Amino acid sequence: xxPLPDVKVKESPAIPVKQEPPVIPVKQExxxxxxxxxxxxxxxxxxxxxxxxxxxxEAVSRIEVQDARxxxxxxxxxxxxxxxxxxxxxxxxxxxxxxxxxxKRAIDNALIKGWLFFNRSYFPDAPRYLFTANGGIEIGDTIxxxxxxxxxxxxxxxxxxxxxERLRGQMTQVKPDYVLMxxxxxxxxxxxxxxxxxxxxxxxxxxxxxxxxxxxx
Numbered sequence: 001x002x003p004l005p006d007v008k009v010k011e012s013p014a015i016p017v018k019q020e021p022p023v024i025p026v027k028q029e030x031x032x033x034x035x036x037x038x039x040x041x042x043x044x045x046x047x048x049x050x051x052x053x054x055x056x057x058e059a060v061s062r063i064e065v066q067d068a069r070x071x072x073x074x075x076x077x078x079x080x081x082x083x084x085x086x087x088x089x090x091x092x093x094x095x096x097x098x099x100x101x102x103x104k105r106a107i108d109n110a111l112i113k114g115w116l117f118f119n120r121s122y123f124p125d126a127p128r129y130l131f132t133a134n135g136g137i138e139i140g141d142t143i144x145x146x147x148x149x150x151x152x153x154x155x156x157x158x159x160x161x162x163x164x165e166r167l168r169g170q171m172t173q174v175k176p177d178y179v180l181m182x183x184x185x186x187x188x189x190x191x192x193x194x195x196x197x198x199x200x201x202x203x204x205x206x207x208x209x210x211x212x213x214x215x216x217x
Contacts, residue, residue, distance in 0.1 A: 040133050047129035074099055074139060079127050085149045096152035099142035107143075113155060115145040 053059040076084060076097060085093035097118070100110045119135045120126060130137050137144040147155075171179050 044129050047127065074142070077130065079130070080137075083123065083126075084146070094149060095146040096149055098145050098147070098152075099139065100145045102138070102141050102143050110145055114151055115147050118144040118146050 080097075081090060083093060084090065084095055084097050098110070098115060100106055100115065116122070117136050118126075120128070120131060132138050134143075173179055
């Protein structure tokens with residue numbers, strides 16, 4: 001047999017291999033972070049404990065324990081008094097509080113008038129233990145709301161102002177010292193009584209030979 005001729009195999013060009021970037025392992029913390037979920041009551045107890053003395057020595061050295069509870073059930077706690085206006089105790093307060101009944105109609109009526117619910121977004125430095133699960137401060141069936149002093153006083157005095165305006169509208173000045181309680185002094189049912197002889201002697205008009213009390217002699 002004749003030998004096979006030499007066959008040269010043509011080599012194909014090398015295909016470049018795409019290299020992936022090395023994966024850097026994430027370093028795990030040595031101590032995993034713990035998340036503790038507390039109930040509303042447990043959270044309240046935890047916050048109240050922050051008000052206690054820091055050590056036993058401080059607790060023993062306390063001479064007098066003051067009762068910080070409000071005198072009335074609906075009175076503001078002492079920690080909130082600094083926010084609210086009071087003519088005698090805190091005239092520089094910026095807001096006036098109001099307890100709103102936790103009823104849909106009562107809440108809607110308060111919000112329409114401009115009252116706002118007291119919450120930590122407005123007062124972040126207020127004690128946390130005062131707030132309930134809905135984010136407000138509640139006592140019984142009421143929830144705390146507030147309003148700036150100017151608007152709240154305008155609402156408070158609006159009925160008295162309206163009553164005074166109606167009263168002035170029914171008054172007619174007839175003489176400097178005489179007022180008729182009627183908007184129309186010429187009406188048929190309105191009359192001005194004339195002073196009789198006895199009344200004229202004690203009137204403010206100068207009567208010859210008669211001395212009137214409270215006059216300079």
